[in-house]
Structures are given as structure tokens and as C-alpha cells.
Amino acid sequence: MTTVRKRYRVGALPWIGPAMAVIFLMVLYPAFEMVKTSFMSIDATGTSHGFTGLSNYRTLFRNPNLTAVLERTVIWTISIVVLTVLISLPVAQILHAKFPGRRFVRYALIVPWAASVVMTSTSWLWILNGYYGVLNRILLSLGLIQDQKQFLGSQTQSFTWLIIVAIFVSVPFTTYVVLAGLTTIGEDILEASTVDGASGWQRYKSIIFPLLRPALLIGMVINLINVFNSFPIIWVMTTGGPGYSTDTTTTLAYKISFRNADIAQSASMATINFGIILIFIVLFLKVSRWRDDS
Amino acid sequence: MKRMTRGAAVVSALTLAVTMAVGVTPSHAATTLTMIAADYPGDGHTQQAQWTDFATRFHAANPDVTVNVIVKSWNDIDQYVATQIASGQTPDVVNKGDYSAPAAAGLLYPASKIVSAATLADILPTFLNNSKYNGVVYALPDLASARALFYNKDLLAKAGITKLPTSWLALTTDLGIIHRKLKGIYGYAIPLGPEEAQAEFNIWAGGNGGSYYNYATKAWVLDSPANIATATFLKSLTTKGYTEPNPDKCDRTACAQALFAAGKAVFINGSVFLGSWLTANGGSKINVGTGSFVSNTGHKPVTLGVQDYFTAYSKNGNQAAIQKWMDFIYQPANYAKFLVAAGGFIPATKSAGAKAASDPALAPFIKLLPNAVFYPGDIASWNSVKGQIQQGIGQAVTGDPAKVLGQLQTAAAAAK
Numbered sequence: 001m002t003t004v005r006k007r008y009r010v011g012a013l014p015w016i017g018p019a020m021a022v023i024f025l026m027v028l029y030p031a032f033e034m035v036k037t038s039f040m041s042i043d044a045t046g047t048s049h050g051f052t053g054l055s056n057y058r059t060l061f062r063n064p065n066l067t068a069v070l071e072r073t074v075i076w077t078i079s080i081v082v083l084t085v086l087i088s089l090p091v092a093q094i095l096h097a098k099f100p101g102r103r104f105v106r107y108a109l110i111v112p113w114a115a116s117v118v119m120t121s122t123s124w125l126w127i128l129n130g131y132y133g134v135l136n137r138i139l140l141s142l143g144l145i146q147d148q149k150q151f152l153g154s155q156t157q158s159f160t161w162l163i164i165v166a167i168f169v170s171v172p173f174t175t176y177v178v179l180a181g182l183t184t185i186g187e188d189i190l191e192a193s194t195v196d197g198a199s200g201w202q203r204y205k206s207i208i209f210p211l212l213r214p215a216l217l218i219g220m221v222i223n224l225i226n227v228f229n230s231f232p233i234i235w236v237m238t239t240g241g242p243g244y245s246t247d248t249t250t251t252l253a254y255k256i257s258f259r260n261a262d263i264a265q266s267a268s269m270a271t272i273n274f275g276i277i278l279i280f281i282v283l284f285l286k287v288s289r290w291r292d293d294s
Numbered sequence: 295m296k297r298m299t300r301g302a303a304v305v306s307a308l309t310l311a312v313t314m315a316v317g318v319t320p321s322h323a324a325t326t327l328t329m330i331a332a333d334y335p336g337d338g339h340t341q342q343a344q345w346t347d348f349a350t351r352f353h354a355a356n357p358d359v360t361v362n363v364i365v366k367s368w369n370d371i372d373q374y375v376a377t378q379i380a381s382g383q384t385p386d387v388v389n390k391g392d393y394s395a396p397a398a399a400g401l402l403y404p405a406s407k408i409v410s411a412a413t414l415a416d417i418l419p420t421f422l423n424n425s426k427y428n429g430v431v432y433a434l435p436d437l438a439s440a441r442a443l444f445y446n447k448d449l450l451a452k453a454g455i456t457k458l459p460t461s462w463l464a465l466t467t468d469l470g471i472i473h474r475k476l477k478g479i480y481g482y483a484i485p486l487g488p489e490e491a492q493a494e495f496n497i498w499a500g501g502n503g504g505s506y507y508n509y510a511t512k513a514w515v516l517d518s519p520a521n522i523a524t525a526t527f528l529k530s531l532t533t534k535g536y537t538e539p540n541p542d543k544c545d546r547t548a549c550a551q552a553l554f555a556a557g558k559a560v561f562i563n564g565s566v567f568l569g570s571w572l573t574a575n576g577g578s579k580i581n582v583g584t585g586s587f588v589s590n591t592g593h594k595p596v597t598l599g600v601q602d603y604f605t606a607y608s609k610n611g612n613q614a615a616i617q618k619w620m621d622f623i624y625q626p627a628n629y630a631k632f633l634v635a636a637g638g639f640i641p642a643t644k645s646a647g648a649k650a651a652s653d654p655a656l657a658p659f660i661k662l663l664p665n666a667v668f669y670p671g672d673i674a675s676w677n678s679v680k681g682q683i684q685q686g687i688g689q690a691v692t693g694d695p696a697k698v699l700g701q702l703q704t705a706a707a708a709a710k
Binding site: 042043044045046047048059062063064130131150152153154238239241242243244245255257258259260261262263 | 488693
């Protein structure tokens with residue numbers, strides 16, 4: 001028995017070995033280097049001057065923009081994930097229903113997901129352009145506005161538009177996760193409930209939604225991680241500006257490193273970011289195991 | 295059996311490949327130089343062809359030296375060079391806008407070792423003076439630019455303004471007239487977005503006796519009263535609608551120059567190459583006039599001079615090959631090609647400068663240069679502080695000037 005199991009384990013190595021090597025080389029080792037860098041003194045040229053303890057973290061915590069950026073990151077992540085789910089639930093329901101042209105609509109929904117995020121963000125950047133943007137053109141022609149608007153000018157407006165674009169990009173994935181969940185719900189259960197006299201809303205609340213929970217939870221956690229780490233939308237559309245007013249922790253880490261030439265301090269920001277994302281991952285593992293047990 | 299045959303085939307193929315690779319390597323010691331160069335033209339044009347041509351011709355003349363030139367956009371080059379150095383792949387030569395941080399870190403050859411004495415003697419002393427760290431010249435100026443006031447003659451005439459303003463007070467009055475008479479036209483395009491905010495603010499602050507660094511006290515003075523007053527003045531222009539809205543979001547190329555090219559802005563602080571940029575970007579119909587910058591009463595107008603650099607890193611010990619390569623670049627015929635590829639800049643050598651003085655597009659700027667103000671590029675933390683200024687100083691004009699400049703000052707004082 002034991003010998004069989006042992007042979008089985010060794011025999012598995014060639015198959016899981018490459019995956020383990022990739023995880024070690026591409027995930028664990030860079031993460032180790034990142035944490036190490038965050039404790040080192042590195043000058044603007046990229047030359048290392050050895051370990052300095054916590055001084056990078058101290059400098060980072062003195063950054064006058066940090067508190068606002070952390071708060072904004074929380075608002076950014078939660079608002080996008082919640083709104084995405086609220087939009088995806090009914091959209092998935094519609095796509096689950098049978099109607100002519102359903103296949104076309106389903107394919108159309110994939111487009112913003114399949115297109116590169118940089119491409120999508122660039123399109124929106126030009127749609128919203130304050131001088132030549134097509135949105136300004138349309139609103140002017142309809143007489144809804146009198147002057148051209150700088151949609152990406154002020155902090156509030158540009159941050160709102162960033163959130164809208166992020167939702168636009170996240171909805172397709174989430175909708176498909178929910179749609180996959182919907183297809184697993186057997187017709188017989190739904191028929192039985194109809195026979196028992198359940199109304200449409202009762203059926204959704206008591207049967208469909210509870211059965212969707214596993215799919216929805218996983219979709220949400222994956223979205224949390226994606227949105228939290230999201231870089232291209234913000235970078236392409238506002239580069240975190242004006243100033244630092246639309247930065248999240250991810251773009252701030254990039255700016256500290258490559259605009260302010262402080263790689264080590266940026267590593268400390270990235271390490272904190274990594275800590276927060278670890279919590280999300282633990283949460284994700286918990287969710288998926290909870291599903292196995294049930 | 296079958297597997298062994300295949301294995302043997304692989305081994306022999308590999309051996310063959312290795313032998314062949316060894317076979318093509320020349321027997322005597324060869325040097326490969328790596329150079330990282332910023333791409334001056336941008337806008338879809340690139341200097342890659344020019345550098346490849348240089349490298350090919352240089353290799354033909356010096357078969358023992360191969361030069362590999364990596365051309366990077368201005369947006370990426372600082373990041374790329376820092377990453378290369380941090381990962382142990384230090385380049386031999388770099389062509390970009392700063393030198394003091396690597397000089398302070400002891401990574402550079404002094405200029406006297408990068409080029410021959412004859413080449414060094416040909417470089418204009420004004421520029422060499424701006425290339426020192428602790429009194430030693432550590433970088434070679436590659437070219438320079440200067441800025442002047444550009445204006446749209448037709449729009450100015452339409453507003454009925456016949457004389458260029460010479461003080462901030464007169465400027466405010468004129469911008470008020472433009473605002474009233476020309477609907478949808480911005481009086482002054484002021485790009486304080488990240489691209490070139492450090493230049494734009496330096497010009498305005500200079501016209502009010504302000505600067506970034508005080509050489510007498512050896513300290514950053516970003517939040518000096520003169521600078522705060524400058525930001526407050528610019529803020530008043532923006533609030534009245536005399537500039538484009540949100541100057542803190544307005545980048546030089548995509549916003550300010552584009553507005554000027556579209557005939558939507560009357561004044562702009564332009565660089566020496568703005569004329570050729572307008573021609574290439576749909577602004578050839580603009581009737582352009584140039585003049586000197588407007589300063590506050592009691593202060594002289596200044597121009598901003600910007601120079602970039604060649605630096606050579608000593609880590610790989612390729613001093614002799616570097617010197618050959620740099621002398622090759624500065625040969626008058628090659629240097630002229632470099633200037634053409636970069637597009638409309640002021641040369642840094644005496645020989646090329648003499649020719650440029652008769653170029654009508656360059657002559658007025660060359661005259662301005664002796665009185666130009668330069669960035670504090672010799673301070674080791676300049677590149678880092680420049681990044682902070684680019685990101686933040688626009689907010690001094692849209693937000694609270696004293697508070698924003700105070701934050702920048704704190705950050706600059708702490709920069710390494």
C-alpha cells in the first residue's frame with residue numbers, strides 16, 4: 001500500500017514539477033526579492049547600499065498622499081466589485097432566458113473582456129477627451145450641455161469615470177460566472193417550485209440565488225483581486241492624476257519607483273500591497289474549500 | 295533503442311550548434327558596448343535608424359568593437375536604465391536628460407576619459423559648466439534647447455492687441471480682452487501636467503525671481519514666497535478662464551501644443567523645436583510670432599535652457615572603446631546627422647554651433663542661451679525631485695499653492 005502510494009507520488013513529479021518550477025521562479029522568488037528590496041537602501045541610479053531596516057517604510061508612511069490613496073483603493077475595490085455583481089446578476093438572467101439572437105448577444109458581451117484593457121481604456125480616454133471627445137460632441141449636439149466638459153479634469157469626475165470603465169471591463173467575466181452557475185440549476189427544481197405555486201421573485205430569492213452563491217462568491221473574490229491590482233485603466237486614462245488624486249496603491253507604487261526614482265520605497269509600498277492581496281487570497285482559498293466540503 | 299538514437303541525435307545536433315557558435319566568434323578580444331539612448335523625435339518618428347547606421351559604420355571602421363544601441367522613449371528611459379543598473383546589467387553609454395545621481399554614486403567616467411582632448415575642446419564651455427559634479431565634468435552635453443514665448447499673430451490681431459505684454463499686469467489685461475472678444479479661445483495654454491510641468495513652472499517662477507534650488511544655502515526652495523506668489527498668479531489666470539481648464543491635467547504635447555496647433559490658444563511657452571513640430575502636426579497654417587517671456591514687474595524675463603547628456607559608466611571597464619565611439623559620434627559629419635535625426639535642437643559643439651547661428655529657426659534661441667536659467671541638474675537628487683515636481687506642481691495652481699508647494703518642498707528635502 002505505502003510503496004504504491006510512494007511510487008505514485010514520485011511518479012507525479014514530472015507532471016507537477018514544471019508547474020512548481022514556474023510558481024517558484026515567477027511568483028515566490030520575485031516576491032522574496034520584492035520584500036528584500038523594501039528593506040534595502042537603493043539610490044536613484046539603482047545602486048544598492050545594503051540593508052537599512054524599516055527606513056523605507058517610515059518614509060512611505062510620511063508620504064502626505066498615502067492615507068488618501070489607501071482610502072481611495074478601498075472605495076475603488078469595493079464599489080467596483082459590488083456594482084459589477086449588481087449589474088451582472090440581471091444581465092446573466094437575461095442571457096439565460098431563451099430569445100432570438102441570444103448567441104449574438106452572448107458573444108457581444110465577451111468583447112470588452114477579450115479586448116486588451118489598455119485598448120479599452122485608450123478608447124474611453126478619447127471618447128471622454130475634453131476637446132475632441134465624441135461624448136462631448138454628442139452631448140453638445142443634443143443640447144444637453146452648452147460648453148465642452150473636461151470629463152477627466154477634476155478628481156471626482158475622473159475617478160467616477162475610472163470606476164465606470166472598470167465596471168465595464170469586469171461585467172463580462174462576472175456575468176459568465178453567474179451564467180455558468182445558472183446552467184447548473186436543474187429545470188426539475190424550478191418546475192417543482194412552479195407547481196408548488198412560487199411566484200417569480202420567490203423562486204429567484206429562495207431557489208436560484210442560494211444555488212448561485214458558490215459561483216458568485218468565487219467570481220467576487222477573483223474580481224476583488226483583479227480590481228485591487230488593476231493598473232492599466234488608471235494608468236492609461238489619468239496616470240493617477242491630477243497630482244495623486246486618482247492613484248490607488250498599485251499606481252502609487254509605480255510612481256514612487258519610476259517617477260520619483262525610489263525603487264526601495266516603492267518595494268515597501270508593493271509589499272504592503274502584497275500583504276493586503278494575501279488576505280484576499282486566504283479568503284479565496286477558504287471560499288473554494290468551503291465549497292468542496294459542502 | 296529508438297529513444298537512444300533520438301537522444302544521440304539531439305546531443306550531436308547540440309554539439310554541432312555549439313561548435314558553429316564558437317566557430318563564428320573572432321579569435322581576438324572583442325568588445326561589445328551597450329548604449330541606451332532616449333528617442334528625441336517621438337510622435338511615431340524614431341532615431342533608431344540613425345543609431346543603427348552609426349553602429350554599423352563604426353563597427354566597419356573598428357571591427358573589434360560592436361555597439362548595441364537600445365533606443366527608448368522619454369517616458370520609459372529613466373525606468374529602463376535604473377532597472378538595468380539594479381539588475382547588474384549596467385550599460386556603457388547613456389543618452390538622456392540627467393547625470394548627477396550616477397556621478398554622485400561614483401558610477402561614471404569623468405568627461406576627460408570619455409572623449410579625446412580634441413573633441414572636448416570643441417564642446418561649448420557654457421554647457422560643460424552645467425555638466426559638473428563637485429567641480430568635475432562628468433557628462434557631455436549632446437544638444438540643448440531654449441524656450442521662448444510663441445503667439446498666434448492672427449488671433450492677437452483679432453483681439454485688437456498690437457503690442458506684446460511685458461508685465462504680468464499687462465498680460466492679465468490682455469488675456470481679459472482675449473477672453474471677452476474671442477469665444478472658445480484660451481488666452482494662454484499652460485501645460486502643468488506631468489510631461490513638462492517642471493519646465494513650465496520654472497519659466498513662470500523665473501519671471502518672478504523664483505527658482506527650485508538655492509545654490510548659496512545649498513537647499514531646495516520649492517515653497518519660497520516667490521514660487522508661492524507665482525502659483526497664486528497662475529491660479530488667478532485659470533480661475534478667470536484665461537487658460538485652458540485643468541492645467542494640472544494638461545500635458546505639453548497632447549494638450550498645450552495641440553491646442554496651439556488647432557488655433558485654440560493665443561500664447562504658449564514653446565521650445566526651439568515647436569515650429570517644426572507644428573508643421574508636422576497639422577499646425578502649419580498657424581501664423582506664429584515669437585517674443586520673450588513675460589515677467590512680473592521688477593523682474594527680468596528669463597528663458598529656460600535645457601541640455602541633455604551623454605554619460606559613460608565605468609563598471610564594464612570599456613573606457614578605450616567608449617572613447618572611440620564617443621569621438622565617432624562627435625565627428626562633425628556624424629554629429630550633424632545626430633542633430634537632424636533628433637530634430638531642431640541647438641548644437642552643443644563650437645563647430646556645429648557656428649553653422650546653426652546662421653539658421654533662421656535656431657539663431658534667436660542661440661542668442662537667448664547665454665542668459666538662460668538651467669535646471670539644478672548638478673544636484674544629485676534632481677532626477678527624483680523632478681519626478682515629484684512633474685507629478686505634483688500642477689496642483690499648486692488648481693489647489694492650495696502654499697500647501698502643495700510645502701509638500702513638494704518636504705519631499706524634495708528628503709529625496710536621495
